[in-house]
Amino acid sequence: MTTITSLSGTDKTRAETIGGRIFRLARQSFDFKLGFAIATFMILISIFGPYLIDVSPTAMNVRAKFLPPFPLEGWQLAHIAGTDQLGRDILMRSLVGLTNALVIGVLSVIGMFCLGATIGMFAGYYGKWVDLLLMRLTDVQMAIPVVILAIAILGVTRPNEGLVILVLVLAGWPAYARVTGSVVLAERKREYVRGAEILGASNFRIMSRYIAPNILPTMGFVAVLDVARMMIFEAIFGFIGIGIQPPTPTFGNIIAAGTQYLINAWWITVIPGLVLALTLASINLMGSALERARNKVIRGLD
Numbered sequence: 001m002t003t004i005t006s007l008s009g010t011d012k013t014r015a016e017t018i019g020g021r022i023f024r025l026a027r028q029s030f031d032f033k034l035g036f037a038i039a040t041f042m043i044l045i046s047i048f049g050p051y052l053i054d055v056s057p058t059a060m061n062v063r064a065k066f067l068p069p070f071p072l073e074g075w076q077l078a079h080i081a082g083t084d085q086l087g088r089d090i091l092m093r094s095l096v097g098l099t100n101a102l103v104i105g106v107l108s109v110i111g112m113f114c115l116g117a118t119i120g121m122f123a124g125y126y127g128k129w130v131d132l133l134l135m136r137l138t139d140v141q142m143a144i145p146v147v148i149l150a151i152a153i154l155g156v157t158r159p160n161e162g163l164v165i166l167v168l169v170l171a172g173w174p175a176y177a178r179v180t181g182s183v184v185l186a187e188r189k190r191e192y193v194r195g196a197e198i199l200g201a202s203n204f205r206i207m208s209r210y211i212a213p214n215i216l217p218t219m220g221f222v223a224v225l226d227v228a229r230m231m232i233f234e235a236i237f238g239f240i241g242i243g244i245q246p247p248t249p250t251f252g253n254i255i256a257a258g259t260q261y262l263i264n265a266w267w268i269t270v271i272p273g274l275v276l277a278l279t280l281a282s283i284n285l286m287g288s289a290l291e292r293a294r295n296k297v298i299r300g301l302d
Contacts, residue, residue, distance in 0.1 A: 018297060019217035025293035026221075026286075035285025042279045046102060049095040055079070057096045058247040061087035069267045082267040084258060093249040094272040098279060100250050104161060105231040108168035113223050115169060116176025117216060121207050123177065124184025135181065138174035146171040146233055147240075154242040164243060168230050176219070183215045218294050225287035228280045235276060251276045 026032045055078065068075050069082035069090070081091035123134040150167045157163060187193065196206050237243030238252015246253050251272050258268030
């Protein structure tokens with residue numbers, strides 16, 4: 001029993017060392033620093049902005065409709081980013097939309113990572129018919145486009161945050177299951193796994209205490225890029241009308257409602273689009289830096 005505990009400690013140290021090396025390499029790059037600074041700023045304004053700006057994102061004021069943003073003629077200090085066709089503040093609606101997008105993006109990635117990694121772990125460890133069954137299941141799921149799955153689920157209900165997250169998790173877990181399964185299949189043959197088996201460790205203990213800490217940290221860094229992808233899907237759902245429904249602001253329904261006013265009131269779509277694009281760019285910068293660092297560590301270049 002003492003030996004098993006020691007082995008577990010060694011594997012944890014190894015996993016922490018790999019994760020630490022990846023993060024250390026990534027944060028040395030300019031891309032990661034820039035992305036982290038922008039992402040931190042966007043997150044902070046999405047959290048504290050609604051408390052600092054005393055304007056409701058859903059309050060309508062037809063007398064103040066189509067106010068332009070600063071510094072165009074006719075702008076007002078109370079609505080520095082302008083208003084939409086119903087007199088609602090664009091900046092506040094964009095900040096609420098950013099909060100919704102970030103929450104949905106992060107929670108959906110966590111869900112698909114946990115579900116996919118768990119399924120892939122069992123498939124790779126047990127192999128044979130378990131691997132065959134679970135991998136065929138992932139093939140079936142991957143054959144269904146995300147938008148078709150969203151229409152099938154969200155199109156027959158009143159969409160909310162929970163249902164949107166569920167759709168994204170169902171659409172995204174197969175990728176994590178495939179990668180995890182292939183990695184665990186290789187790890188299964190390593191000496192530390194055989195040693196744990198000889199010492200009497202259960203299959204669940206081997207998977208959770210020995211294999212998982214060695215492979216999940218490196219995969220977790222790659223998942224950062226999926227946050228941006230899930231935010232894009234959330235915006236697409238809102239744009240085509242199957243996402244979170246008005247009056248709750250999301251990037252999709254704000255931009256969709258403003259498309260008919262592009263000539264005379266371009267700020268209704270452009271400003272939330274810029275907020276979304278800036279956030280996605282920051283996440284992609286960090287994710288790309290982490291992925292490059294991960295590849296260097298895995299190849300032994302650092």
